[in-house]
Amino acid sequence: MSRVAIVGTGQTKFSKEDDDVEKLLFESANRCIQSTNNCDSKDIEGVLVSTNNNSKYLGAILSETMGIQPKISHSIEHLCSSGTNAIISAYAYISSGLSDMILVSGAESATNPGQVLEWDKSRGTLDHPIYWGSLLTKSHKRKFQTTEEELAIVSAKNHKQAMDNPFAYSNEPRTISEVMNSKQITDDLRILDCSRSCSGSSSILLASEEKAKTFSDQPIWIAGIGQKTTSASFTKNILEEIESTRIAADSAYKMAKIESKNIHVAEVHDAFSVCELMAISELGITSNEKSGEFVRNLFNTENRMINPRGGLIGAGHPLGATGISQTIEITNQLQGKSDKRQITNAKTGLIHNMSAAGTSSSIMVLQN
Amino acid sequence: MTFFEEQLEQGIFQICYCGNCNDTIWPPNEICHTCNNKTNWKKSANFGKILEFSKKESLYFGLIEIDEGIRVLGEITSKSIPEVGQSVRMSVSFDSKPHYSFIVENN
Ligand SMILES: [Zn+2]
Numbered sequence: 001m002s003r004v005a006i007v008g009t010g011q012t013k014f015s016k017e018d019d020d021v022e023k024l025l026f027e028s029a030n031r032c033i034q035s036t037n038n039c040d041s042k043d044i045e046g047v048l049v050s051t052n053n054n055s056k057y058l059g060a061i062l063s064e065t066m067g068i069q070p071k072i073s074h075s076i077e078h079l080c081s082s083g084t085n086a087i088i089s090a091y092a093y094i095s096s097g098l099s100d101m102i103l104v105s106g107a108e109s110a111t112n113p114g115q116v117l118e119w120d121k122s123r124g125t126l127d128h129p130i131y132w133g134s135l136l137t138k139s140h141k142r143k144f145q146t147t148e149e150e151l152a153i154v155s156a157k158n159h160k161q162a163m164d165n166p167f168a169y170s171n172e173p174r175t176i177s178e179v180m181n182s183k184q185i186t187d188d189l190r191i192l193d194c195s196r197s198c199s200g201s202s203s204i205l206l207a208s209e210e211k212a213k214t215f216s217d218q219p220i221w222i223a224g225i226g227q228k229t230t231s232a233s234f235t236k237n238i239l240e241e242i243e244s245t246r247i248a249a250d251s252a253y254k255m256a257k258i259e260s261k262n263i264h265v266a267e268v269h270d271a272f273s274v275c276e277l278m279a280i281s282e283l284g285i286t287s288n289e290k291s292g293e294f295v296r297n298l299f300n301t302e303n304r305m306i307n308p309r310g311g312l313i314g315a316g317h318p319l320g321a322t323g324i325s326q327t328i329e330i331t332n333q334l335q336g337k338s339d340k341r342q343i344t345n346a347k348t349g350l351i352h353n354m355s356a357a358g359t360s361s362s363i364m365v366l367q368n
Numbered sequence: 369m370t371f372f373e374e375q376l377e378q379g380i381f382q383i384c385y386c387g388n389c390n391d392t393i394w395p396p397n398e399i400c401h402t403c404n405n406k407t408n409w410k411k412s413a414n415f416g417k418i419l420e421f422s423k424k425e426s427l428y429f430g431l432i433e434i435d436e437g438i439r440v441l442g443e444i445t446s447k448s449i450p451e452v453g454q455s456v457r458m459s460v461s462f463d464s465k466p467h468y469s470f471i472v473e474n475n
Contacts, residue, residue, distance in 0.1 A: 121372075121395050124468045126429055126441040134422040135431055135441075142420075142452070187423040233395065235431060235439035239420055 001095045005212035005219035006366070008036040008205035009328040014169035014198045014316035016110055021053045024107040024201035025062045028321075032103065032203035033066075036215045039205065043215075045099040046072035050086035050106035051320035052079065054113060062105060072099060079117070079355035080271065082106060083202070083323025084362040088225055090206045100208045101215075106325075107201035108318035115197060117356055122235040130185050130194065132234045132357040133272040137188040139239035140274050143288070150292030152179035154273040155192045155313050157299040162310025164340040167325070169198045169316035193273040195312035202324040204331075218335045223348075224256025224365030234357040242275075242358035245282040249363050252350075253284075256365035260284030263365075264346040265304075265333045267326035269354045270311040279352050280306060283363075308333065308341040323353035327364065334368040369462075371409070372396045376462035381412040383436045394438045412436055414458040416470065421450045432456060432470055442468030 010031025012024055033041055047070045049058040059073030072093060076086040083106040090102040116127050123131065140146045156176045162168035174182075174192055182192040205215070212219040226248035230236070237243075253259060260283055268283070270276035277291035285306075286294040298306060309315050309329040312322060330349035332338045347368055354361040375382045384396035388405045400407050413435055421430030421444055428444040442458070444450050456470035 119395075121466050122438070122440045124441050124466045126443075127465065130424075131422075131429060131441055134424075134429075135420045138422045139420050185424070189422075235441060239431070 002097065002208040002210070004091045004094045004222050005207055005209065005216070006204055006222070006327070006331045007207045007212050007216035007219050008032045008039060009203070009331055010035055011167045011202040011325060011328060012200055013167050014200035014318055016169060016198055018110045019199040021051060021055055021107045021109050022058070022061055022065065024199065025049060025058065025105045026065050028107070028201035028203040029062060029066060029103060029105045032205050036205060037217065039215045041066050041068045044068055044070055044101050044103050046070050046090065046093055046102035048086045048090055048102060048104045049075045050082040050104065050324065051075060051108060052077055052082060052112050053108060053320065072102070078360070080269070080317070080319050081323055081353040081355040081360060081362045082320045084327065084351060084353040084364060085323070087204060087206070087324065087327055087364070088227065088362060091222055091225065094206055094208050100211050102206045103203060104206065104324060105201065105203040106321040106323065108199065108320045110197055110199045112197060112319055117232070120233050122233050129271065130189055133194065133274070134186040134188040136239060136278070136357070137272065137274040140277065143240045146277065146292050148180060149176060150296060151193060151273040152176045153296050153299050154270060154276045155179045157295060158270060158307050158311040158314035161304055161308055161341065162314025165309045165315055168310050168314055170314060189272065195271050195317040198316035198318050200316060200318035200321045202321045202328055204324050204327060218368065220331045220334050221367050222364055223367040224252040224258065226251030226255065226363045227361065229360035231359050232356065234359065237357060237359065240288065242278050242282045242354065242361065244358055244361040245279060245352065245354060245363070248361040249283050252363040252365050256367070258348060258365060262348050263350045264348055265308060265330060265343045266306055266350040266352065267309065267329050268306060268311065268352040270307060270313050271317070273313065276306065276311065283350065283352060304341055304343060308338065308343065323351070323362065326351045326353060330366050334366055373462050373466070376460045376466050379460060381414065381458060381460045382409045383412050383438065384409060392437050412458070416456050416458055418444065418450055418452055418454045418456060420452060432458070434458060440468045442470050444470045444472065446472040
């Protein structure tokens with residue numbers, strides 16, 4: 001089995017403007033190719049597109065737009081974690097020897113249809129994510145005595161960190177009290193506790209070990225992968241747990257031969273503020289009871305270890321692009337190219353991406 | 369429309385179950401996911417318990433487990449603040465989406 005490396009990255013700025021998904025894909029793919037050492041688009045053997053957009057045949061469309069005829073091209077949809085699922089599919093193509101170079105491009109337009117999962121009849125008319133977001137938050141407060149202030153710190157921290165991310169849709173600072181006094185969506189959710197749908201695209205180029213050193217001076221290796229789907233229905237969840245994350249993390253750590261304490265930097269799926277607290281607990285970075293205190297401490301010491309690019313809350317959430325942008329952030333961190341966001345001496349980083357209230361999770365461990 | 373949805377429209381929550389496995393199948397499916405036998409229907413008794421709740425504007429909503437073991441999200445009507453574990457009575461309808469609503473018993 002060949003090792004697999006990330007050798008190129010490219011992103012568009014996330015925005016609230018509605019934009020053509022084909023145009024967005026081309027823009028980030030082009031930037032991705034340009035970020036490599038002399039990679040020609042003709043070297044690409046596979047093009048995978050990750051999106052919840054209803055457009056058809058996007059793998060072939062992106063390939064033709066780039067002027068290439070790859071062996072492999074298709075789309076991948078898995079709601080909010082489409083991006084990491086596409087990267088992991090590309091990993092499988094390369095490690096199995098079916099391909100040496102695969103481009104993974106994800107994109108969404110602001111009016112994407114991915115927010116609501118119509119299939120899940122158990123949600124009734126309450127099918128928007130704010131309902132499960134509220135119930136997870138209420139349950140976390142009840143079980144772990146999490147305070148409104150601790151939840152607001154997640155959002156204030158991620159907005160602050162997004163200010164130094166040139167691709168984030170929001171570059172506005174938000175204080176803890178601004179978050180706590182922002183528009184009330186439900187008794188347990190404020191508008192600034194929610195990640196927002198937006199337009200955006202991100203692309204990543206993966207290569208086999210043999211090709212990696214040709215196209216990058218600093219290839220970043222995918223050392224661990226873990227995935228788990230527990231159901232499609234939110235109502236089957238245990239409210240205070242994200243079981244899929246716990247199981248996926250265990251697999252990823254075993255594959256990378258690491259423990260949670262070895263992680264220097266992580267991008268976690270903060271769809272709502274409470275999700276960051278739950279994720280860092282299920283990943284073993286802290287415990288549910290201490291997660292609020294853990295994030296408060298990060299905020300007070302300006303430690304950007306969790307969600308340095310601002311997470312979904314700060315950077316925006318273009319569903320099909322999110323997992324790829326998370327992966328790009330960790331790649332840049334391990335290359336020492338994160339400017340003001342840089343975590344000193346980061347060697348091992350983690351990406352946590354999930355779908356539909358945590359009914360499925362995908363986790364990757366990267367190393368330099 | 370499916371049978372389940374037609375029945376919701378008439379105010380009936382039909383529980384899909386496998387007689388062979390003595391197990392509830394949710395979401396409803398014609399075939400049991402364990403033994404592949406054809407599933408059957410029985411009417412819910414329309415009682416359940418609140419697992420968690422919140423409030424949007426003046427409306428309470430929550431995650432309810434009905435007595436037959438199925439969990440759904442629905443609106444909650446209560447004279448006072450609901451409580452986890454409280455018994456509720458369910459009523460259902462269908463209008464492009466299922467609509468589940470619950471009334472807190474004895475208040
Ligand atoms: Zn059966």
